[in-house]
Amino acid sequence: xxxxxxxxxxxxxxxxxxxxxxxxxxxxxxxxxxxxxxxxxxxxxxxxxxxxxxxxxxxxxxxxxxxxxxxxxxxxxxxxxxxxxxxxxxxxxxxxxxxxxxxxxxxxxxxxxxxxxxxxxxxxxxxxxxxxxxxxxxxxxxxxxxxxxxxxxxxxxxxxxxxxxxxxxxxxxxxxxxxxxxxxxxxxxxxxxxxxxxxxxxxxxxxxxxxxxxxxxxxxxxxxxxxxxxxxxxxxxxxxxxxxxxxxxxxxxxxxxxxxxxxxxxxxxxxxxxxxxxxxxxxxxxxxxxxxxxxxxxxxxxxxxxxxxxxxxxxxxxxxxxxxxxxxxxxxxxxxxxxxxxxxxxxxxxxxxxxxxxxxxxxxxxxxxxxxxxxxxxxxxxxxxxxxxxxxxxxxxxxxxxxxxxxxxxxxxxxxxxxxxxxxxxxxxxxxxxxxxxxxxxxxxxxxxxxxxxxxxxxxxxxxxxxxxxxxxxxxxxxxxxxxxxxxxxxxxxxxxxxxxxxxxxxxxxxxxxxxxxxxxxxxx
Numbered sequence: 163x164x165x166x167x168x169x170x171x172x173x174x175x176x177x178x179x180x181x182x183x184x185x186x187x188x189x190x191x192x193x194x195x196x197x198x199x200x201x202x203x204x205x206x207x208x209x210x211x212x213x214x215x216x217x218x219x220x221x222x223x224x225x226x227x228x229x230x231x232x233x234x235x236x237x238x239x240x241x242x243x244x245x246x247x248x249x250x251x252x253x254x255x256x257x258x259x260x261x262x263x264x265x266x267x268x269x270x271x272x273x274x275x276x277x278x279x280x281x282x283x284x285x286x287x288x289x290x291x292x293x294x295x296x297x298x299x300x301x302x303x304x305x306x307x308x309x310x311x312x313x314x315x316x317x318x319x320x321x322x323x324x325x326x327x328x329x330x331x332x333x334x335x336x337x338x339x340x341x342x343x344x345x346x347x348x349x350x351x352x353x354x355x356x357x358x359x360x361x362x363x364x365x366x367x368x369x370x371x372x373x374x375x376x377x378x379x380x381x382x383x384x385x386x387x388x389x390x391x392x393x394x395x396x397x398x399x400x401x402x403x404x405x406x407x408x409x410x411x412x413x414x415x416x417x418x419x420x421x422x423x424x425x426x427x428x429x430x431x432x433x434x435x436x437x438x439x440x441x442x443x444x445x446x447x448x449x450x451x452x453x454x455x456x457x458x459x460x461x462x463x464x465x466x467x468x469x470x471x472x473x474x475x476x477x478x479x480x481x482x483x484x485x486x487x488x489x490x491x492x493x494x495x496x497x498x499x500x501x502x503x504x505x506x507x508x509x510x511x512x513x514x515x516x517x518x519x520x521x522x523x524x525x526x527x528x529x530x531x532x533x534x535x536x537x538x539x540x541x542x543x544x545x546x547x548x549x550x551x552x553x554x555x556x557x558x559x560x561x562x563x564x565x566x567x568x569x570x571x572x573x574x575x576x577x578x579x580x581x582x583x584x585x586x587x588x589x590x591x592x593x594x595x596x597x598x599x600x601x602x603x604x605x606x607x608x609x610x611x612x613x614x615x616x617x618x619x620x621x622x623x624x625x626x627x628x629x630x631x632x633x634x635x636x637x638x639x640x641x642x643x644x645x646x647x648x649x650x651x652x653x654x655x656x657x658x659x660x661x662x663x664x665x666x667x668x669x670x671x672x673x674x675x676x677x678x679x680x681x682x683x684x685x686x687x
Contacts (some may be wrong), residue, residue: 198686198687199600199664199684199685199686199687200608200662200663200664200685200686200687201663201664202284202285202287202292202293202294202663202664203285204662204663204687206662206687207283207284207285207662207663208283210283210661210662211282211283211307211308214258214308214310215257215258215308215310216258216260216308217256217257217258217259219255219256219258219259219260220259220260220261220262221253221254221255221259221260221261221262221309222262222263222264223251223253223261223262223263223264224245224263224264224265224266225244225245225250225251225263225264225265225266225275225331226244226245226246226265226266226267226268227242227243227244227265227266227267227268227269227273227319227324227329228242228243228246228268228269229241229242229268229269229270230242230243230246230247230248230328232247232248234248234355234358234359234434234439235359235431235432235439235441235442236441237358237359239357239358239359240358241327241328241357241358242269242324242327242328242329243327243328243329244328244329244330244331247328247437248328248434248437249328249331249351249436249437250317250328250329250330250331250332251331252331252332252333252334252349253317253331253332253333253334254333254334254335254336255309255335255336256309256312256335256336256337256338257309257310257311257312257335257336257337257338258308258309258310258338259308259309260306260307260308260309261305261306261307261308261309262304262305262306263275263304263305263306264302264303264304265297265302265303265304265305266301266302267297267298267299267300267301267302267303268299268300269299269324270299271296271299271321271324272290272295272296272297272298272299272321273296273297273319273321273324273329274288274289274290274294274296274297274319274320274321275288275305275317275318275319275320276288276289276317276318276319276320276629277305277307277315277317277333278315278316278317278318278499278627278643279313279315279316279482279483279501279632279643279644280307280309280310280311280315280333280630281310281311281630281631281632281660281661282307282308282310282630283307283663284630284661284662284663284664284665285663286305286306286307287629287630287663287665287666288305288320289320289629289666290320290321291596291599292596292599292664292666292682293663293664296321309335311335311483311484311632312335312336312337312340312483313335313337313480313482313483313484313501313503314332314334314349314457314458314459314480314482314483314501314503315332315333315334315335315483315501316330316331316332316333316351316459316461316501317330317331317332317333318330318331318461322676323363323364323366323367323672323676325461325463325672326356326357326363326366326463326672327357327363328437330351330353330461331351332349332351332457332459334349334457335483342455342479342505343453344453344454344455344505345448345449345452345453345454346446346448346452346453346454346455347454347455347457348446348454348455348456348457348528348530349436349457349459350435350436350456350457350458350459350515350517350528351434351435351436351437351459351461352433352434352435352458352459352460352461352462352467352469352496352517352526353433353434353437353461353462354428354430354433354434354462354463354464354465354519355430355431355432355433355434355439356411356428356429356430356431359431359432360411360429360430360431361411363463363672365411366411366428366673367673367676367677369410369411369412370411370412370427370428370585370673370677371585371677372585373582373583373584373585374412374414374582374583374585405521405522405523405524406425406426406429406521406522406523408429411428411429412427412428412429413425413426413427413428413429413522416521416522416523417521418466418520418521420468420495420520420521420551420553421466421495421520421521421623421646421648422623422648422649422650422651423621423622423623423648423649424521424582424621424622424623424649425466425520425521425522426464426465426466426521426522427464427582427622427671427673428463428464428465428673430464430465430519430522430524432524432526433462433465433467433517433519433524433525433526434526435515435517435526435527435528436528438526438528439526440525440526440527440540441540443527443528443529443540444528444529445528445529445530445531445537446528446529446530446531447530447531447532447533448508448530448531448532449508449532450508450509450510450532451507451508452507452508453505453506453507453508454505454506454507454508454530455479455503455504455505456476456502456503456504456505456506456515457501457503458494458496458501458502458503458504459501460496460497460498460499460500460501461498462498463498463671463672463673464498464671464672464673465498465519465520465522466495466496466497466498466519466520466521466623466625466646467495467496467517467518467519467520467526468493468494468495468516468517468518468520468547468551469493469494469495469496469502469515469516469517469518469547470491470492470493470494470515470516470547470551471506471513471514471515471516472514472516472543472544472547474506474507474509474513475490475491475492475550476490476491476492476493476494476504476505476506477489477490477504477505477506478490478491478494478502478503478504478552478557479503479504479505480501480502480503481500481501481502481503481554481557481640481641481642482500482501482554482632482640482641482642482643482644483501483632483643484559484560484563484632484640484641484642485559485560485562485563486557486558486559486560486640487557487558487559487560489552489557489558490550491549491550491551491552492547492548492549492550492551493547493548493549493550493551494551494552494553494554495520495551495552495553495646496553496554497553497623497625497644497645497646497670498625498644498670498671498672499625499627499643499644499670500553500554500625500642500644500645500646501554502554506530508530508532509532510532510534510535511531511532511534511535512529512530512531512532512535512536512537512538513529513530513531514527514528514529514538514543515527515528515529515530516543516544516547518545518546518547523545525543525545527540527543553646554640554642554644554645554646555635555639555640555642555645555646555653557639557640558638558639558640559634559638559639559640559641563641564634564638564641565634565641565656565657565658567637568611568656569611570610570611570612570613570656571607571609571610571611571612572606572607572610572611572612572613573612573613573614573615574604574606574612574613574614574615574683575590575615575617576589576590576604576614576615576616576617576626576667576681577589577590577591577617577618577619578616578617578618578619578620578624578626578647578669578679579591579619579620580593580620580674580677580678580679581620581621581622582621582622585673585677586677586678587620587669587674587675587677587678587679588678588679589602589678589679589680589681590602592678593677593678593679594668594678594679594680594681599664599682600664600682600684602681603681603682603683603684604681604682604683604684605684605685605686606659606683606684606685606686607659607685607686608659608660608662608685609658609659609660610658610659611656611657611658611659612656612657612658612659612683613654613655613656614628614633614654614655614656614657615652615653615654616645616647616652616653616654616655617652618647618648618649618650618651618652618653619650620649621649621650622649622674623646623647623648623649624646624647624669624671624674624679625644625645625646625647625669625670625671626644626645626647626653626667626668626669626670627643627644627667627668627669627670628643628644628657628665628667628683629643629665629666629667630661630663630665631643631657631658631659631660631661631665631683632657633645633655633656633657634655634656634657635653635654635655636654636655642655644670659685662685663685664682664683664684664685665682665683665684665685666680666681666682667680667681667682667683668680668681
């Protein structure tokens with residue numbers, strides 16, 4: 163993923179005129195339990211979309227989700243991806259552009275595309291059972307909506323565990339009034355990977371669903387590997403501090419003081435930096451003294467990443483697409499679904515950009531080179547990043563995007579409940595049932611200021627994501643759509659109910675969401 167918008171960046175994009183006839187997402191086969199819910203088919207959805215600013219320019223693209231055979235860390239694997247690659251096309255436009263994306267489904271299962279972080283029309287949000295039906299195998303459908311706000315976003319399947327394959331990519335929306343000064347841009351997608359290596363995401367889900375005690379023999383440690391699982395950064399059998407132990411697909415005892423305890427549930431053989439394992443890092447070309455804008459996306463299922471450059475600070479400029487007061491840090495931690503933009507001044511030679519799997523003792527990395535010197539061996543890279551370390555939820559919004567002070571019209575308390583023992587993650591003690599999506603929905607009305615209290619009653623951290631809206635943390639915190647909520651912590655956010663429809667919210671740990679830590683913000687007429 164390189165710095166300019168060129169043919170390579172848009173590999174696989176086309177006008178696909180024939181497919182565009184089906185660009186409106188399928189009407190969802192859902193029925194509200196009450197007649198006053200504003201469903202995705204309501205004319206108000208189209209009216210809201212029509213009111214958004216428009217440039218008159220249309221960006222077209224084709225995504226083809228299909229089985230994929232490729233080589234990763236020297237091993238041939240079979241998975242699923244977009245357009246025949248582990249690194250999906252970077253889609254790009256400017257604020258006000260119309261994005262039309264044809265989806266030609268060549269998978270054996272239904273699929274969808276969710277546009278993570280975007281305030282878009284509800285019927286294009288890509289959540290089967292809520293905003294659309296899944297696109298059937300062999301079908302051609304698509305999406306058609308305006309790009310409403312600048313920033314770093316991404317897209318991914320919202321069907322069960324498909325995002326734990328390679329069904330995701332970056333979406334960059336340029337700001338016509340951009341004031342940030344930089345020379346080049348590097349889009350970085352981080353991911354934890356096991357599909358086709360140690361099993362499949364479905365294998366993991368099946369094992370986790372049995373709960374923490376499953377599979378233990380009389381000694382209580384049956385099948386447990388006390389070594390670290392990272393085949394890409396160290397010899398098998400070693401374990402860094404906090405790296406944990408593996409039992410089947412479970413990761414036991416991985417810990418992070420920064421995240422408040424347990425770092426993750428799942429053992430991954432390695433981690434990817436733009437689709438490349440640590441034995442084959444991506445290299446980015448730049449000149450000494452140039453400023454590079456890093457657009458960093460955490461597409462992982464179960465891993466937070468601590469990203470930084472040894473002996474050099476980053477200047478953080480945006481989180482989840484919105485500007486913040488510029489902050490100098492030694493490293494930044496991104497939970498699953500979060501994005502961070504940062505500026506880095508290039509030094510002579512090779513610069514390693516490290517993404518440490520928080521609490522798991524593993525890493526992914528990429529290299530910036532000026533064409534001089536020798537690339538560092540991965541064994542020589544530091545395994546820790548200390549100093550000033552923050553996450554996006556600890557940053558302060560730029561005054562230009564701070565929500566105006568207003569007393570909330572409605573307050574919702576969302577208790578994050580459940581645990582590893584039964585692996586029964588939930589909201590307010592109730593696991594979400596897609597067959598009854600409006601049961602226990604959290605109602606609101608257009609025009610309201612809504613306050614949400616994420617109250618974590620579990621011993622695990624959760625990156626909580628709200629679809630179709632951005633919220634503000636506290637009174638002047640960052641504007642975001644995904645925020646880390648630590649164990650026994652309450653994070654209070656506010657958003658304006660300005661995008662009618664039915665909107666999912668959930669933990670962005672893929673396995674927690676699949677086991678029930680989801681709910682709906684439901685607009686009433």
